Amino acid sequence: MGDKKPIANDEWMVEVKGIGKSFGNIHDLRGIDLKVRKGEFLIIIGPNGAGKTTLIKILSTLVKPTSGEGRIVGFDLREEEEDLRRNIGMLSHYTFLYENLTAYENLKFYGRLYEVKNIEEKIRRVIEEVGLETRLHDTVRTFSRGMKQRLSAARSIIHDPSLLLLDEPYTGLDQWSQKRFKNILKRFHSKGKTIIMTTHNLPSSLELGDRVIILSSGKISHEQEMTRMDLEELEKLYPQSRQRVKI
Amino acid sequence: MMLLKRVWLIVWKDLVLELRTKEILSSMFVFTLLVVVIFSFAFQGEKTDVQRLSSGILWVAFTFAGVLGLSRSFIFEKDEHCLEGLLLSPVDRGSIYLGKMLANFIFMVIVEAIIFPIFAVFFDFDILYLIPKLIPVFLLSTLGFASVGTILSAISVNTKTREVMLPILLFPVAVPVVISAVRSTANILHGGSLAEIASWLKLLIVFDTIFLVVSFLSFDFVVEE
Numbered sequence: 001m002g003d004k005k006p007i008a009n010d011e012w013m014v015e016v017k018g019i020g021k022s023f024g025n026i027h028d029l030r031g032i033d034l035k036v037r038k039g040e041f042l043i044i045i046g047p048n049g050a051g052k053t054t055l056i057k058i059l060s061t062l063v064k065p066t067s068g069e070g071r072i073v074g075f076d077l078r079e080e081e082e083d084l085r086r087n088i089g090m091l092s093h094y095t096f097l098y099e100n101l102t103a104y105e106n107l108k109f110y111g112r113l114y115e116v117k118n119i120e121e122k123i124r125r126v127i128e129e130v131g132l133e134t135r136l137h138d139t140v141r142t143f144s145r146g147m148k149q150r151l152s153a154a155r156s157i158i159h160d161p162s163l164l165l166l167d168e169p170y171t172g173l174d175q176w177s178q179k180r181f182k183n184i185l186k187r188f189h190s191k192g193k194t195i196i197m198t199t200h201n202l203p204s205s206l207e208l209g210d211r212v213i214i215l216s217s218g219k220i221s222h223e224q225e226m227t228r229m230d231l232e233e234l235e236k237l238y239p240q241s242r243q244r245v246k247i
Numbered sequence: 248m249m250l251l252k253r254v255w256l257i258v259w260k261d262l263v264l265e266l267r268t269k270e271i272l273s274s275m276f277v278f279t280l281l282v283v284v285i286f287s288f289a290f291q292g293e294k295t296d297v298q299r300l301s302s303g304i305l306w307v308a309f310t311f312a313g314v315l316g317l318s319r320s321f322i323f324e325k326d327e328h329c330l331e332g333l334l335l336s337p338v339d340r341g342s343i344y345l346g347k348m349l350a351n352f353i354f355m356v357i358v359e360a361i362i363f364p365i366f367a368v369f370f371d372f373d374i375l376y377l378i379p380k381l382i383p384v385f386l387l388s389t390l391g392f393a394s395v396g397t398i399l400s401a402i403s404v405n406t407k408t409r410e411v412m413l414p415i416l417l418f419p420v421a422v423p424v425v426i427s428a429v430r431s432t433a434n435i436l437h438g439g440s441l442a443e444i445a446s447w448l449k450l451l452i453v454f455d456t457i458f459l460v461v462s463f464l465s466f467d468f469v470v471e472e
Contacts, residue, residue, distance in 0.1 A: 063472045086337035096332030100267040112256050113336040
């Protein structure tokens with residue numbers, strides 16, 4: 001794994017300030033301040049176009065912010081991108097999997113990119129974790145959408161990241177696959193890992209999350225601990241943020 | 248050392264994908280073969296006249312087939328947003344470029360190695376005498392074409408008219424490679440020596456070096472959203 005050690009911070013896994021992103025005259029994110037505790041499961045909800053995906057892409061270093069700074073997993077967001085990437089996993093509604101490679105070949109390819117040690121053992125462990133051990137040597141194009149997403153989950157944790165970023169991971173999954181996928185996330189979270197997830201799935205947000213933030217027009221419009229919230233309240237807050245976008 | 252390992256990993260992945268699908272090599276091979284066959288029948292006449300045009304015909308076939316291969320190169324990465332998966336990994340983005348470029352180079356060289364003997368039969372050249380002299384010309388020209396083509400393929404893959412956009416962007420930039428390749432090949436086919444084409448080879452080396460370095464360094468900006 002990486003040679004460089006992160007700057008020790010016992011409390012915060014993500015600490016960013018004033019994050020903004022503009023594409024020409026369009027301001028996708030406007031001064032996001034965000035702190036996420038180690039081991040926390042943070043849910044980000046908001047209407048389409050609120051900036052959820054852009055925020056996740058910035059946190060994963062896929063997109064460079066126009067303004068702002070911060071540290072993620074102890075590494076500087078702008079200056080230490082490679083070290084940062086080594087310590088995060090990302091899962092979106094796109095699987096990042098090569099359809100004509102087998103599950104094993106995909107995991108081995110990504111594992112080697114991340115310089116994972118004991119790769120065979122690691123592949124065995126993550127494929128069991130997602131319940132696809134019987135399909136390990138089948139090409140991904142023969143998988144159902146749910147199986148691809150589970151394999152993508154295995155891909156995203158093959159290097160044992162400290163922080164997992166999820167961008168609408170439930171898209172296209174049926175009820176059974178959602179349940180199975182939720183269990184994978186619960187197991188990962190129970191190991192003390194930090195998760196940030198954007199989603200439109202409110203019941204799942206309540207079940208999994210420790211805290212929710214609502215993004216609206218590129219800003220955080222609401223923030224609350226999940227323990228003090230029920231589905232009714234969450235549903236009330238959700239349309240409100242949509243209302244703000246219309247204005 | 249780690250850079251080479253990562254580059255090879257990406258090359259390996261592209262080679263395995265191509266072995267499974269055969270999308271790139273089959274289209275390149277069929278296209279090149281058709282060009283050689285059509286021109287060999289179209290220019291039937293005095294042997295010397297046909298042979299004078301032959302190097303141009305050969306490189307028209309190779310470069311257009313190269314465009315076919317290059318345009319497919321990043322489509323594999325576009326499906327399921329696999330390029331994002333690569334960009335998320337802790338590798339230097341230049342090494343992603345080098346891996347993709349080497350895979351494209353290998354595909355082009357494979358097609359050239361298969362097609363040239365067929366071309367030699369159709370246009371009546373002594374293949375055993377020519378091949379040792381043509382190897383440096385083919386390798387340097389193909390490397391130059393693949394190095395500039397790969398970065399332009401990465402740019403054009405995000406455009407709606409990517410199949411049209413790539414040749415429009417590529418050929419003006421690759422003019423020095425195409426001219427050097429055609430002139431050098433013509434010279435060798437007509438009995439010239441490597442010493443006689445030294446200046447063309449030097450031009451190819453300079454072009455290859457510049458575009459490899461510039462593309463390696465600028466790939467990060469090309470793939471940035």
